[in-house]
Amino acid sequence: SQELEQSPQSLIVQEGKNLTINCTSSKTLYGLYWYKQKYGEGLIFLMMLQKGGEEKSHEKITAKLDEKKQQSSLHITASQPSHAGIYLCGADPSGTYKYIFGTGTRLKVLA
Amino acid sequence: ETGVTQTPRHLVMGMTNKKSLKCEQHLGHNAMYWYKQSAKKPLELMFVYNFKEQTENNSVPSRFSPECPNSSHLFLHLHTLQPEDSALYLCASSQGGDQPQHFGDGTRLSIL
Numbered sequence: 001s002q003e004l005e006q007s008p009q010s011l012i013v014q015e016g017k018n019l020t021i022n023c024t025s026s027k028t029l030y031g032l033y034w035y036k037q038k039y040g041e042g043l044i045f046l047m048m049l050q051k052g053g054e055e056k057s058h059e060k061i062t063a064k065l066d067e068k069k070q071q072s073s074l075h076i077t078a079s080q081p082s083h084a085g086i087y088l089c090g091a092d093p094s095g096t097y098k099y100i101f102g103t104g105t106r107l108k109v110l111a
Numbered sequence: 112e113t114g115v116t117q118t119p120r121h122l123v124m125g126m127t128n129k130k131s132l133k134c135e136q137h138l139g140h141n142a143m144y145w146y147k148q149s150a151k152k153p154l155e156l157m158f159v160y161n162f163k164e165q166t167e168n169n170s171v172p173s174r175f176s177p178e179c180p181n182s183s184h185l186f187l188h189l190h191t192l193q194p195e196d197s198a199l200y201l202c203a204s205s206q207g208g209d210q211p212q213h214f215g216d217g218t219r220l221s222i223l
Binding site (some may be wrong): 005013031035040041042043044045047050085088090091095096097098099100101102104 | 115117121142144151153154156159161162166167169188199202203206208209210212213214215216219
């Protein structure tokens with residue numbers, strides 16, 4: 001079965017610093033989703049990537065899907081305390097609603 | 112603003128109790144999902160409903176019983192739960208399998 005591995009598992013950065021979170025799939029991805037979760041709350045959709053080499057940005061967050069469609073990265077520029085939370089990547093490998101998710105990356109931003 | 116509402120937000124129950132979790136989506140989506148989120152484990156898909164029909168049961172124990180009376184409402188009936196069932200239960204909806212999911216804020220379940 002397909003799995004999504006995220007790295008790092010946790011990250012502490014100083015406010016204003018840039019950071020990158022990676023999501024690696026054991027098989028080719030046909031679509032990848034990035035979500036953010038605050039502790040004890042639901043997931044908030046950030047971005048969806050579907051094509052190899054695709055890159056999308058929203059405010060200071062940029063996500064990319066590599067050409068082989070097996071790895072995605074999420075980059076935050078000039079991090080702020082509001083960026084703190086758990087970032088999860090997710091995918092529906094077979095297109096049959098059977099979503100899988102990575103274990104998440106816990107981000108803390110120090111003011 | 113989530114568009115997906117879950118109740119209750121917190122639930123404490125004994126192993127012999129029967130309770131139900133409720134989820135309602137106001138987004139007009141056709142698919143609804145139940146997930147279990149435990150500490151240090153990936154989000155686990157439990158059930159999928161598409162146009163009110165169950166299309167996925169991810170080997171979930173029978174003590175969890177889902178119900179989907181219409182495309183906007185989803186329930187998870189609980190009975191004779193075990194301590195390891197303590198977790199955050201999340202409901203989500205989507206318009207198709209190739210579209211992003213929208214999540215509720217979850218029900219934090221504690222089994223005594």
